[in-house]
Amino acid sequence: MRKIMQEKLKVAVLGGTGMVGQRFVSLLDNHPWFEVTTIAASPRSAGKTYAEAIGDRWKMTTPMPEAVKNIIVKDVSDVENVAKDVDFCFSAVDMSKEEIKAIEERYAKTETPVVSNNSAHRWTPDVPMIIPEVNPEHAEIIEAQKKRLGTTNGFIAVKPNCSIQSYAPVLHAWREFEPTKVLVSTYQAISGAGKTFKDWPEMVGNVIPFISGEEEKSEKEPLRIFGHIEGDHIEPATSPLITSQCIRVPVLNGHTATVFVDFKKKPTKEELIKLLVEYKGEPQRLELPSAPKQFIQYLQDDNRPQVALDVDFERGFGISIGRLREDTMFDYKFVGLSHNTVRGAAGGAVLGAELLKAKGYIHKK
Numbered sequence: 044m045r046k047i048m049q050e051k052l053k054v055a056v057l058g059g060t061g062m063v064g065q066r067f068v069s070l071l072d073n074h075p076w077f078e079v080t081t082i083a084a085s086p087r088s089a090g091k092t093y094a095e096a097i098g099d100r101w102k103m104t105t106p107m108p109e110a111v112k113n114i115i116v117k118d119v120s121d122v123e124n125v126a127k128d129v130d131f132c133f134s135a136v137d138m139s140k141e142e143i144k145a146i147e148e149r150y151a152k153t154e155t156p157v158v159s160n161n162s163a164h165r166w167t168p169d170v171p172m173i174i175p176e177v178n179p180e181h182a183e184i185i186e187a188q189k190k191r192l193g194t195t196n197g198f199i200a201v202k203p204n205c206s207i208q209s210y211a212p213v214l215h216a217w218r219e220f221e222p223t224k225v226l227v228s229t230y231q232a233i234s235g236a237g238k239t240f241k242d243w244p245e246m247v248g249n250v251i252p253f254i255s256g257e258e259e260k261s262e263k264e265p266l267r268i269f270g271h272i273e274g275d276h277i278e279p280a281t282s283p284l285i286t287s288q289c290i291r292v293p294v295l296n297g298h299t300a301t302v303f304v305d306f307k308k309k310p311t312k313e314e315l316i317k318l319l320v321e322y323k324g325e326p327q328r329l330e331l332p333s334a335p336k337q338f339i340q341y342l343q344d345d346n347r348p349q350v351a352l353d354v355d356f357e358r359g360f361g362i363s364i365g366r367l368r369e370d371t372m373f374d375y376k377f378v379g380l381s382h383n384t385v386r387g388a389a390g391g392a393v394l395g396a397e398l399l400k401a402k403g404y405i406h407k408k
């Protein structure tokens with residue numbers, strides 16, 4: 044029997060000319076469910092074709108998809124005009140937090156769901172912040188949000204910061220042993236700041252011990268992910284306590300984290316590894332198009348995970364863990380690695396949108 048082709052959902056990428064926007068455009072090329080039909084950016088790019096607006100700013104290693112080259116870029120602020128032809132949008136604009144908050148709400152109020160890569164709404168109490176494998180049930184808060192916004196279909200959903208992706212899913216996989224204290228240092232790639240070595244030559248051979256706002260996100264966002272719905276808001280969890288330092292390192296793609304953990308119930312190393320490699324979530328059960336088959340891999344060699352060898356595990360949607368061993372001060376320590384612009388940014392949002400479509404929150408207008 045011939046399979047009936049489902050019509051793809053039409054998508055706008057807000058901030059489509061930026062680093063994360065380019066990643067969205069690349070990941071959505073030939074996507075089975077979604078099709079980029081609209082791209083919006085600043086007034087500087089509006090009115091030009093996507094290829095003209097990008098000029099020499101293309102930062103992906105794969106070529107610009109043919110299907111988007113001639114799309115005429117719109118102005119993000121021209122909300123009605125951008126929203127009218129699409130079923131939902133991805134947001135990766137770089138504006139002030141207040142401007143992003145306001146503009147994403149304006150899109151939602153046109154009955155256009157927004158799946159955002161930005162941090163502006165991560166602490167809005169009725170906006171779900173989702174890692175699809177970890178807290179898919181937080182999507183249920185969307186009903187409370189729609190009530191507040193006065194919408195039928197429009198809402199905002201966000202993904203968490205790139206820095207937490209190398210350890211938050213791991214702590215979740217180990218939740219039955221109740222992690223109580225976590226000390227983490229992250230070694231973050233320059234693409235996390237929207238840069239390559241060409242436009243940030245000072246990073247060659249350099250380390251910068253400060254990333255604005257990152258430590259607070261690394262410590263607090265996991266608690267909101269591990270939280271639960273209480274009435275009209277997400278109530279963050281109160282443990283584990285997390286302390287962090289976030290360092291910029293001369294790496295193009297891939298955030299590494301070195302992590303120390305204390306547990307209430309101390310597990311064996313074998314128990315911990317088993318929980319990681321057997322970890323499956325809704326994306327795997329629902330077989331979502333971008334879902335990694337194996338979400339978390341454990342590498343036995345002492346010199347893994349390495350950025351150069353492991354960052355593209357499962358097309359950048361998987362997480363690599365290694366060097367799990369007992370510690371002298373904490374119960375255990377390990378090293379984690381994730382792709383900051385795939386799992387940590389655009390890819391995490393695409394997987395989130397697939398989850399929201401599968402659960403009926405995103406559909407044809």
Ligand SMILES: NC(=O)c1ccc[n+]([C@@H]2O[C@H](COP(=O)([O-])OP(=O)(O)OC[C@H]3O[C@@H](n4cnc5c(N)ncnc54)[C@H](OP(=O)(O)O)[C@@H]3O)[C@@H](O)[C@H]2O)c1
Pocket residue numbers: 057058059060061062063064083084085086087088089119120135136137138160161162204205234235236237238383384387388
């Ligand atoms: N890079 C990462 O890995 C990462 C990870 C997580 C979160 N983020 C967040 O994602 C957002 C985008 O990051 P990025 O690295 O892709 O930044 P980027 O490369 O600087 O791109 C910024 C995008 O926003 C648009 N823009 C800038 N000012 C605007 C305005 N006034 N009105 C409308 N559009 C405007 C730009 O359009 P023009 O091209 O026309 O200027 C461009 O499309 C930021 O909020 C960033 O904090 C980034």
